[in-house]
Structures are given as C-alpha cells and as structure tokens.
Amino acid sequence: MKYREIGKTGKKISTISFGCMRLPVLDGDNTKIDEEHATKMIHYAYEKGVNYYDTAYPYHGNGFNNHGQSEYFLGNALKEIRDKVYIASKLPSWLVKSREDMDKFLDEQLEALQTDYIDFYLLHTLSEHNYEELKKHDVFDFLEKAKSSGKIKHIGFSFHDVYPAFEEIINDYDWEFCQVQYNILDQDYQAGTKGIRLANKKGIGVIVMEPLRGGRILEIKEKAVQVLAECNPDRSLVDWALSWIFNDEGVSTVLSGMSTLEQTIENMKIAEKSAANDMSSSELLALDRVIKSMNESIQIPCTSCGYCSPCPEGVDIPMCFSHYNNYYFFEDNKRAQKSAAFQYDFRTPEENQAAACVGCLKCEEHCPQNIKISEELKKVDELFKG
Numbered sequence: 001m002k003y004r005e006i007g008k009t010g011k012k013i014s015t016i017s018f019g020c021m022r023l024p025v026l027d028g029d030n031t032k033i034d035e036e037h038a039t040k041m042i043h044y045a046y047e048k049g050v051n052y053y054d055t056a057y058p059y060h061g062n063g064f065n066n067h068g069q070s071e072y073f074l075g076n077a078l079k080e081i082r083d084k085v086y087i088a089s090k091l092p093s094w095l096v097k098s099r100e101d102m103d104k105f106l107d108e109q110l111e112a113l114q115t116d117y118i119d120f121y122l123l124h125t126l127s128e129h130n131y132e133e134l135k136k137h138d139v140f141d142f143l144e145k146a147k148s149s150g151k152i153k154h155i156g157f158s159f160h161d162v163y164p165a166f167e168e169i170i171n172d173y174d175w176e177f178c179q180v181q182y183n184i185l186d187q188d189y190q191a192g193t194k195g196i197r198l199a200n201k202k203g204i205g206v207i208v209m210e211p212l213r214g215g216r217i218l219e220i221k222e223k224a225v226q227v228l229a230e231c232n233p234d235r236s237l238v239d240w241a242l243s244w245i246f247n248d249e250g251v252s253t254v255l256s257g258m259s260t261l262e263q264t265i266e267n268m269k270i271a272e273k274s275a276a277n278d279m280s281s282s283e284l285l286a287l288d289r290v291i292k293s294m295n296e297s298i299q300i301p302c303t304s305c306g307y308c309s310p311c312p313e314g315v316d317i318p319m320c321f322s323h324y325n326n327y328y329f330f331e332d333n334k335r336a337q338k339s340a341a342f343q344y345d346f347r348t349p350e351e352n353q354a355a356a357c358v359g360c361l362k363c364e365e366h367c368p369q370n371i372k373i374s375e376e377l378k379k380v381d382e383l384f385k386g
Contacts, residue, residue: 051084163194207251
C-alpha cells in the first residue's frame with residue numbers, strides 16, 4: 001500500500017481509506033450492519049495496509065438525528081488493533097444547540113468507538129449557515145480543549161456548500177485537514193479542484209469523499225465505456241475513476257465507501273498500483289471526452305448518500321432520483337428508457353414514489369448537494385406517471 005502525508009498533521013495515511021457509511025446490511029435494514037461480512041472487509045483492508053477508517057455519528061442509523069450503528073461496529077472491529085490505525089469521526093453539527101452539546105456528542109462517540117481518543121475529528125457537513133451557528137456556540141473553544149485534553153488529535157472539517165463558503169471557512173481557522181467531494185464529474189462542484197489547490201497552498205491535508213459519486217459513475221453510457229476501453233482495455237470503470245484521483249498529488253487519501261468484500265479487494269488492488277502523475281496523456285484525454293458526455297446526461301447530482309432519509313411521508317428520494325437519472329443515461333436508447341420507467345414503477349412501491357412528496361422541505365435541510373429535492377421530485381413524478 002502507498003502512503004501520503006496528510007497536511008500539517010505529519011501523519012502518513014494510506015492512499016485509500018475505509019469509509020463506514022455504506023457497509024453491508026441485513027434484510028435491507030440500514031441500521032442492521034452485517035457485522036460478519038463487514039468485519040472481514042475491515043480486516044482485509046488492514047492486512048493490505050489501510051490505516052485510516054472513517055465513520056460519523058449518524059451513519060447506519062434511522063435518520064440523521066439519531067446515533068447510528070457505524071461507530072459501535074467500528075469500535076468492535078478495530079479494538080484489537082486500535083493503536084495501529086487512525087480513526088476519523090465527526091461532530092454532528094446540525095444537532096448542536098449549545099456549547100455543552102459538543103462535549104456530550106464527543107463523549108458518546110468515544111464510548112461507542114471504545115477508545116480514549118479520535119485521531120482525526122471533523123466538523124461534519126459544513127456549510128456557510130451551520131458554520132456560523134457552530135461559531136456562536138464557541139466551537140473553537142470546544143475543539144482546542146478537546147485537543148489539549150487528548151480526546152482528539154487532529155482537527156478538520158467536511159464540506160458541502162459552494163466554493164466561496166469553502167474559501168471563507170478554510171481561511172478562518174488553523175485547520176489541519178479537510179474532506180471534500182471530488183470525482184471525475186465534480187471537478188468544479190462545491191470546493192472542487194479550486195478548493196483542493198487552496199488547501200494545498202495552505203498545507204492543509206485533503207481527503208476525498210464520493211470518488212464514485214455514490215456509484216453513479218458506474219452507470220455511464222455504453223459508447224463512453226467504449227471510448228475508455230479503446231484507450232486502455234485493462235482498466236475497469238472503478239479503476240479509471242479512482243486512478244484519476246490518485247493521479248492528483250494534492251490529494252492525501254481517497255475515502256471509499258465499500259459495501260462488499262469484492263469491492264474492497266478491487267479497490268485495494270487499484271490503490272496499490274496507482275500513483276501521482278501516473279496516468280498517460282492519452283488516458284486523461286479519453287477521460288475528458290467521457291466526462292463531457294456524462295455531464296450532459298446527469299439531471300440530478302444525487303450521490304445516494306441518504307442524508308435526506310427517512311422522509312416523513314415515506315418517499316424513497318435516492319431511489320426516485322436514481323431511476324430518473326438512469327432514464328436520461330439511456331437517452332440514445334428508447335427501449336432502455338422504457339425499461340428504466342418500468343423499473344421505477346416496479347422497484348419503487350407506490351407509497352415510496354415521488355408523488356407522495358408534500359413539500360415539507362425537511363430533506364433539503366440535510367442534502368449535502370443542496371438539491372431542491374421537492375422541485376426535482378415533481379419532475380420525477382411528471383416523467384414517470386406517463
């Protein structure tokens with residue numbers, strides 16, 4: 001496994017990291033982690049040299065207002081090798097209503113993770129609005145005291161807003177690292193390439209999340225796949241997408257939300273053979289052609305992260321958007337479009353379809369992509385009800 005230094009921390013972490021947001025589950029229940037399978041994945045990654053494991057307060061829970069199972073699982077999975085790995089977790093910023101809340105959440109997380117300290121602690125899903133709210137509650141006093149007490153080792157933030165907000169936040173405090181969404185489709189989205197370069201200039205480590213955009217990148221058109229295959233038939237789509245990020249020396253690590261042991265094995269192999277500035281000019285040109293084609297097809301920039309769930313009315317928002325985007329991925333194939341429409345009706349029960357949306361906007365409070373979800377659901381309903 002290859003390693004890169006993560007900014008001012010001086011720590012070297014594996015170029016691919018393990019995200020515990022999309023672990024395998026039992027009976028389709030997001031709160032029931034398949035611990036046997038997931039533990040095998042964690043231990044395989046560790047044996048291959050992965051030393052950075054990322055989780056958060058709400059992962060694998062029932063909505064974002066409750067403590068999920070991810071931290072509890074990770075604490076168990078890593079307890080025998082705790083001193084040999086780095087654990088990253090995040091303050092649930094949207095739940096903070098007072099200075100005391102921050103200490104309460106951190107103590108809950110330490111107990112769940114079965115550890116005395118968290119190596120990399122982030123303010124979760126920062127935007128201009130919630131950042132200002134956290135500052136009102138003395139968030140920097142909390143961070144500095146938690147660090148001086150040894151409860152956290154390094155301070156960072158994850159970001160979901162527009163670039164001007166990223167620039168304001170990153171210049172406002174002596175951060176050690178940041179986490180941003182970045183992939184072949186999101187080069188100019190949110191922080192984007194511009195944000196990564198700013199972090200590099202300031203010596204702040206960069207962790208990349210959503211490298212496959214929640215799997216959407218793997219749904220590209222057949223003609224786009226052919227372009228890549230003609231350039232290099234030995235690379236899979238996952239290989240192309242991950243290697244493009246590894247190629248950027250300004251990225252410290254790529255955070256992969258793996259859901260199966262097979263995905264873990266594949267991602268480890270890609271990471272082991274990839275390096276900065278390793279892709280050829282012909283490969284980069286082929287990707288540019290494909291990226292242009294893919295961006296023209298995507299209607300809703302949903303990554304299926306699940307931050308919008310559960311919907312009070314039962315709408316399966318990620319599923320609705322997935323079928324909608326699939327329809328437009330097949331815009332050059334009418335038969336495939338009919339199939340996509342059929343799959344929406346067949347795979348999504350009527351009570352979970354877009355028509356059930358009442359426009360309460362609760363989902364939009366948590367969407368890291370800032371999608372106008374209620375408006376987009378109207379488009380989904382209009383498309384498929386015919």
